[in-house]
Amino acid sequence: MTSRPRLATDVNYVNGLAALALFVVMAYVFMTSDVSAPAGFADGSIVASIGYAMFDMLDQGAIEAEGFLVAFIVIALVLDAALDGAVMLARREDDEQSVTALADGGFLSRTKETSSERRSDGDSLLGRNDGEDAGSSDDGGDD
Amino acid sequence: MAIESQYYLLLSAAIFCIGVYGILTRQNALLFLMSVELMLNAANINLVAFSFYHGNLTGQVFSLFTMALAAAEVAVGIGIVLVLYRNFEDIDVTKAATMRW
Amino acid sequence: MPIAGPVEALLGVTLLGAFLVFLAPDEYAGKLATAVSLVPVAVSVWMYSVFDGAGNALLGGTLAFESDLGWVSLGRYDLAWQVGLDGISMPLLLLATVLTTLALVSSWTPIDERESQFYGLMLLMEASLIGVFTALDFFLWLVFWEAVLIPMYFLIGVWGGPRRKYAAIKFFVYTNVATLVMFVGFMALVFGLGDSISTFGMAEIAQALREGGNLSTLAGLAPADLRLVAFTLMFAGFAVKVPVFPVHTWLPDAHVEAPTPVSVMLAGVLLKMGTYALLRFNFTMLRETAEANAGIIVAFGVLSVIYGAMLALAQQDLKRIVAYSSISSMGYVILGLVAFTPHGFGGATFQMIAHGLISGLMFMTVGVIYNETHTRMVGDISGIADRMPWAVGIFVAAAFGYMGLPFMAGFAAEYLIFQGAFASTVIPAAPLVTAVGMFGIVVVAGYLLWAMQRTLFGEYSLATDYDVSRAPVHDVAPLVVLLALVIVLGVRPGLVYRMIQDAVNPLLHGGVVLW
């Protein structure tokens, strides 16, 4: 099997109509709205002003802005967390044999055994939840 | 003469709707991620446009943050796609429907 | 005012105990919980002995163990941590603490799985109950009122009988919807009062309402109509908890499925929340409305009495019999409350205590028999009097207590209610209505005697494969304590009736009596 790109055949065009409708409505709204002329920026370096705004040095920037130091730090942390999270999600559990994506050139090379094991684990876990749910609703309904 | 604000909005709406279209019509999780990226950038266009409209840089700063967050989102998103693949042997999002009712 | 009064101490100890017990290993959980619950008993008995409250908590009486701290500001209303006791809540608090301890002891035998969680939830419920009976700020009260449901839900739903899920969900949804209805009614009053109140303090609202005239038109309802609507909604809401016919059907299911100790708490204390709230809200705050509609309200009360008794007559399950008879007994409370006479109010409040003790005793006794026989169906058991003489003796005593045998608490309460209702000027045709309600004492004798004859006496036989022997001491001990309490209160009702009367008498005076 090659990993050559193919034309998508599983496209659900009917749902796409919703997106089209959304565009129509938005376009209608925007085009009929009465918008005054933009104010534009004052003279000066925009990029520099952005930099100053990020570090709360508003008095040095030429263009009006707000301080974003806290947001900057927070986003730094979030990025860090996201990275950690991504690594955690992506990492295989210890007992699984480590198969790198590159080694077999794609996603499709995992052993059948491992996957079916996973599958059954997941099934039984979810299946039990399912059963309990159904049971309780039946209790309520029948009596 | 600057371009009227409506057209920025129109552009952003178009890109946003293309993103939405992608999400609605495709089943591949990676395409989903790309579509979401499009939608985020549509929002960025709006931010920059309104920043210009109000003469205030806050919108532009915001769009920078959005990009940073988009990066974070992609990182997590791809992680999720990996897990999805591991659990379902596929990245077709319509198959991961075990948690419904 | 010290930050932490006895009430806070009670709550704190119980909550802390609950968490300790949650963490304790199963083997020790029962004993530990019982030991912990002795602290609230001791504290509440001490509180009773130094009780110095006078008058009604909502009508300007002197509160005992009061504390009033600012809590949250919500718009133009200040929510406060306001707790305190008067002559109505003090006995109920005692009832809650004492009954919890006894119920905990009676759980040692039947509860044999997830023990630490069971006992923890029981203590959690005790804490909430303490809160319900002490809180005097509506929001605080509502928090506790709702908090009671959560442990109860789990206690029924996890440790209950075969249909426990159905019963637990029914109980939870039913009472929760009732709370919603009641809440709407109460908030209508609050909004109707508008600027004349600045807190959710029950006393402030009650006094504003009793002085009259402060109520403004709300949502197109004139003040008089607003009172009526609010009264109806609140009555409907609380009636579910009492429970009053026709919103009683959650009770038998909950009782039958719940494990014995939980039934004890449910019948002994939780039902009293309903009547306590009726007394505090409907009959204190909206006195005129209650008086004007006494005929309808008393009809619900009397109907509950007779209907509950008739239903009890048709049951085969001992627990169901007691459950339906609870409906009957709580109907008397309604009859007493609506009479608007000193003995009516006093007797109704006393009946809450008396019925709490007696129904608790009754459920516990049924539980002890169940522990040995593993069945509660009347037809399955007979002649166990020989095998477990003390338990059966107490069963007989409890049954007669339920029938209103003089010198037991139930008689005192019922007599006072009858006395109050008979002389009522509010109830139309009071003597006749009272007489109809009193017929319950005949029916109650009918079904209890019948059940006793079939189960306890005659030749020994048992449909289940268990060997019936004497109940262990720790099963019988709580029964003895309860029976002793029932008799002590029956011989000397004044032990609690004095403070009850002191607290309910201001209800009869027009307007607010300042002490």
Next chain:
Amino acid sequence: MAGAFDFVPAIAALPLLAFVIALFAGQYMPKRGAEAGIAATAGSLILSIWTALTVAGMTGSETFYNENLYTWVAGVADSAVTLRLGVLVDPLTALMLVIVSLIALLVHVFSLGYMNDEGETGLPRYYAGLGLFTASMLAFVFSNNILMAFMFFELVGLCSYLLIGFWFREDGPPSAAKKAFLVTRFGDYFFLIGVVGIFATFGTGLFAPVEAASGTMESFPHMAEMAIEESETFFGYGAQTWMTILGLLVLGGVVGKSAQFPLHTWLPDAMEGPTPVSALIHAATMVAAGVYLVARMYGFYALSPQALAVIALIGGFTALFAATMGVVKQELKQVLAYSTISQYGYMMLALGAGGYVAAVFHLTTHAIFKALLFLGAGSVIIAMHHNENMWDMGGLKDKMPVTYWTFLSGSLALAGIVPFAGFWSKDEVLFEALIHGVGTEGTLGAMFLLAYAMGLLAVFFTGFYTFRMVYLTFHGNARTDVARDPEPVRWNVKAPLAVLGIGAATVGLVNMAPVEKLTGLHIDFLHQWLDGPEEGGWPDALSTDLHHYEELLHNVPHVDPAYPIGGEQTTLIVSAALSLGLALGGVLLARSLYGVDEPVEHTDKLGGAKALLTHNYYQDESQVWLAQGVTVPLARAADKFDQGVVDGVVNGVSSVSLFTGSRFRRIQSGVVSNYAALMTLSLVLLLVAFVVLGGVA
């Protein structure tokens, strides 16, 4: 100095103590608790006699006592009544205390023979029950207000339940116990309404005024009297009507406990209990309580002609009705049971017809001879190894002479043969009914006469069934092996029989009214006892004296005596001769039918009436039908309604929401694209709505 009156509460407290001791320590005692009971009842008897002597003025200056001793419930508010417990001692109380404690003592002693010697188990429970029974009855007797009376009345009911159901391992006794409690509870229901009504009307339930530090507390009969004089209205009724209603309500309890028609059905079933208990129930405690209550509050009943008429009619009817049923019974104790119902009917007749002394007199004599008969029957039952069927007996006369002669004494008293106790009292009852019936104007008089006629007819039946019983049991040839060789009884059976046997023969002498009237000798001691030697009678301060009652009877319902046949003496002689003649007629008929060596059943001669009588006029059937044919189906229907309709609505609501939920949840397909599509569509719709509506603002 502490006088006898200070110890009156101890009269009831001693048996109560015996109850506690027997219950908890009885199993460690050699006689299983009997010791405590005997000591306590003996103590009660001594104290009662001391009290009686004090009332008679022999051991102190105070001759009556009425105090509130204990505040049960204090009414704080003005309009709230205060409920108290107190002690009232007047001649009636003193007399009854002596009777009750005497019978209780004898029954305790007899129980040694009947229960201990027979090797019964569960004796501590038995003696505890007896103790509590005695205690409740004694406390009931000295109650000074109607609420206290009611409370102990109920305790008496409880004890009867416990004792009748003593042999709980069999099926019969628990059922009988249930019936006894339930039927009397039905009567007590009305009694309780009456009590509540009396308190609500008068604010007090005192039988007699109490001199308290704060002033005199009036009694409710007196207040009722005043109210009638002043024509007040209560609850929308005139005073007279209201008093009648209250009186009849209280009468409900009396009818239940004293086993009057139509609530008498529990009493024959109550024979399932041990025989000494039957003796106690019938002679002195439970059944007597009802009649005693009417006598206790006679000042109240005397105010209502309707109530008097009802009492007299119920009494007369019950006397006749029960006597006819007694004629066909096979079992010794059943005969006695119906005779009890019948005799209490006489007492009610006397009370209704204004014969207060006659009623108390008959209560006294009946207590003695009925206790005797039951204990004698118990003795026979021991001898017969607990076979009670009279057709299996016969010829016991020679084998158990003590039992026979004492039993005969009691039977003569019951049949009303001169000079045994029953003759004097029954004769006086009938005489009073006759003269008041003739003397009273209007319907009330006619009612009295009707009741008198029924009472008179019952005398014949009484004579017949009593001696049918005696002949079948003791005379003729022994019909079974057991009867040929009966088990001997010991002193503890014979001693109580002897005491009572002598009593049954002689106790009538305390009030030989006919002799007094004829000879002019003042030997109507009981009359004097209840009336008092002084002008106006004593104790005047209590207004519970005979003199006061006679005044009331004369003033309010206008009950007056008149002598239809010549003067008082002639009427007296004719009346006495009539009742004696009828009684003798009954005795002779019994002798001719059953006084032979090999008696046979003659019940078939009754024809259709036999079935009616053996089935007790289908009273039990009808009441069982009322309970099982009406109430139980009604309860089942209510249950169906509850489960189906009321709970059905609740479950309906829940299934509707569950159903809609189960449909709506289909939206949650789990496919992300669908969710996104829905969101998009919703957004579109929202925007369109805004556009159409022209924005938010």
